[in-house]
Amino acid sequence: MLTFVGMKILHTADWHIGKSLYKYELYDDIGLFFQDLLTIIGEEEVDVLLISGDIFDLANPSNKDKELYYQFLADLLKVKVHVVITAGNHDSARMIEAPATLMKNLNIHLVGQGTDLEKQLVHLDLGRGPKERNEIVIAAVPFLRDRDVKTSQAGESVSVKAKNLADGIVQHYQNIYDIIQDKHPGVPSIAMGHLHMQGSSTSDSERDIPIGNLGGISVESFNLGYDYVALGHIHRPQVLNKQATIQYSGSPIALSFSERKDQKRVVLLELDSNQKILTKHIELSAYRKLIRFSGSLDVIKAKLLTFKNSAPLKALVELHVEEISYDQTKILELQEVASLKNEEYEVVHNKIRFSEKRDHLTTARSKSTIEELKPIDVFRSKLEDEFIDEAQKDALEKLFLELLEKWELQLQE
Numbered sequence: 001m002l003t004f005v006g007m008k009i010l011h012t013a014d015w016h017i018g019k020s021l022y023k024y025e026l027y028d029d030i031g032l033f034f035q036d037l038l039t040i041i042g043e044e045e046v047d048v049l050l051i052s053g054d055i056f057d058l059a060n061p062s063n064k065d066k067e068l069y070y071q072f073l074a075d076l077l078k079v080k081v082h083v084v085i086t087a088g089n090h091d092s093a094r095m096i097e098a099p100a101t102l103m104k105n106l107n108i109h110l111v112g113q114g115t116d117l118e119k120q121l122v123h124l125d126l127g128r129g130p131k132e133r134n135e136i137v138i139a140a141v142p143f144l145r146d147r148d149v150k151t152s153q154a155g156e157s158v159s160v161k162a163k164n165l166a167d168g169i170v171q172h173y174q175n176i177y178d179i180i181q182d183k184h185p186g187v188p189s190i191a192m193g194h195l196h197m198q199g200s201s202t203s204d205s206e207r208d209i210p211i212g213n214l215g216g217i218s219v220e221s222f223n224l225g226y227d228y229v230a231l232g233h234i235h236r237p238q239v240l241n242k243q244a245t246i247q248y249s250g251s252p253i254a255l256s257f258s259e260r261k262d263q264k265r266v267v268l269l270e271l272d273s274n275q276k277i278l279t280k281h282i283e284l285s286a287y288r289k290l291i292r293f294s295g296s297l298d299v300i301k302a303k304l305l306t307f308k309n310s311a312p313l314k315a316l317v318e319l320h321v322e323e324i325s326y327d328q329t330k331i332l333e334l335q336e337v338a339s340l341k342n343e344e345y346e347v348v349h350n351k352i353r354f355s356e357k358r359d360h361l362t363t364a365r366s367k368s369t370i371e372e373l374k375p376i377d378v379f380r381s382k383l384e385d386e387f388i389d390e391a392q393k394d395a396l397e398k399l400f401l402e403l404l405e406k407w408e409l410q411l412q413e
Contacts, residue, residue, distance in 0.1 A: 007126060007134055008044055009190070011267040012037070013052035013232025014251035016090065018065040020057075021290075021316060022348040026253060027068070028313055032287040033252045034072045037266070040282055041079050044268060047126055048136065049081050052232030052249070053088025053143055053194030055096060077106060084122050087112040087142040088194040088232055096142075111140040114148035117176055123184060135187045136271065139176040139226070143194040143233070144169050158402075169195060170221045177224050188275050191226040194233045200248065203235050204374075205256035222246060227277045228269055237265050237281070244279050252284055257318055257349075260290035288313040291345065294320040297330055297352075301337060309344040319350040326354045375404055 015033075019026045041049065056065060076083055085108070087096040097112030104110075109122045120141050126134040146161075149168030173191055180189050198216035219240050222229060229246040236259065237250030249267050254260055264284040269277050289311045293300045300319055309315045319338060323330055331352055338347040379400050 006273055007136060007271040008046045009048040009050060009269040010041065010046045011050045011230040011249045011269060012252060013249045014054045014235055016054055016057040016251060016255055017069055018057040018061045019255055024316055024348050029253045029287045031068065032312065036284060038075055038079065041081055046081055048124060049083045050192055050230050051085045052192045052230050053086050054090045054232060055085065056091055059092040073108060082124055083108040084138050084140050085110050086140050086192050086194060089143040093142060109140060111142050114142050114144045117179060120176060121179060137180045137184045137187050137189045139173060139191040141173065141191065141193050144172060166217045169217060174224055177226065188227045188271055188277065191229045193229060193231050196233060197240055200234045200240065201236050201238055203256055204258040205235050219246060235259060236262055253287060254290050257290050257292055260292065286311055289315040291315055292318040292320060294322065296323060297321050297334060307344060315345040317345045317347045319347055321352040323352065323354050325356050
């Protein structure tokens with residue numbers, strides 16, 4: 001008689017090794033997360049670690065960032081955990097997958113490309129004897145592009161292409177599930193994904209998120225039979241259905257100031273002796289505080305004087321100054337305040353706004369570089385230079401967003 005043994009699985013995603021925030025490297029942040037992750041794996045006696053895409057922030061990461069990644073994988077060997085890693089839209093699929101043959105012999109499974117269904121099926125049997133059954137099947141699906149699911153046809157509209165891509169992605173998961181049912185009937189299954197679910201709450205740090213729900217996948221369409229869906233791509237942790245079987249783990253560190261109040265976490269899944277998956281959230285420490293101070297220049301200076309940092313790493317600060325009358329000296333004073341060195345914090349971004357406009361040039365802009373801005377931010381900034389009313393601005397912005405959607409979809413093809 002077979003005895004079913006429990007299993008613990010940890011879900012994380014969106015590490016973005018190599019990420020910079022206003023050109024301030026978050027290298028130390030991810031290093032502290034790796035230390036905590038190793039501790040969690042050991043204390044919780046985790047059997048399987050799932051990492052659902054965007055391991056790196058850039059497709060061509062620096063040698064320093066690759067060394068940090070591979071050192072962490074080496075550290076994982078000491079805790080004897082099985083690992084499944086998929087590529088995200090930020091990753092180079094080929095680079096992630098390159099050492100796959102070697103890593104598989106170390107119980108680390110790497111999936112970078114989304115064309116071969118068989119390669120995306122990972123079957124783990126952790127039973128310790130002929131009478132023990134401790135199995136899980138994982139659909140290790142990386143970020144899927146149109147060429148992976150082959151849905152687009154010449155002459156299709158943007159909306160039709162988006163719908164066909166979403167339908168193709170769902171069918172991709174259905175095809176893998178059918179293989180699982182054929183080869184491993186009755187075995188619990190988990191789908192990994194790096195994709196945009198409709199209704200999910202986004203932040204300012206995601207790339208390639210379609211405007212609105214265009215190209216997004218509905219939660220209902222993912223009722224395919226998987227016991228759990230471990231998602232990446234959206235950086236805010238969130239549960240997407242009542243059963244808590246579809247979740248974004250979120251990024252382990254804050255990747256933008258819009259995430260400064262988010263409680264970061266990883267998701268622990270426990271497969272019990274009845275082959276049911278239970279979920280639990282494990283909260284992560286705030287390794288670095290992201291602070292946004294708003295108000296008049298005098299108010300902000302007072303806040304900076306009294307600020308005390310309680311996190312292990314130096315705080316990063318945004319200054320949003322709001323003054324009434326235009327004053328060039330205020331602009332210069334703000335730059336002096338922002339450039340001051342301090343052991344508690346570093347000002348990484350600042351801007352000043354005057355509520356009384358003499359003309360369209362009296363609003364001082366942020367000193368953001370073009371690389372730090374999203375396309376819509378640049379367009380809105382340009383609109384501020386034009387003498388047009390709000391209705392015209394809204395109409396132009398709507399047209400621009402439609403063009404932006406079309407461009408984003410073309411990038412995914």
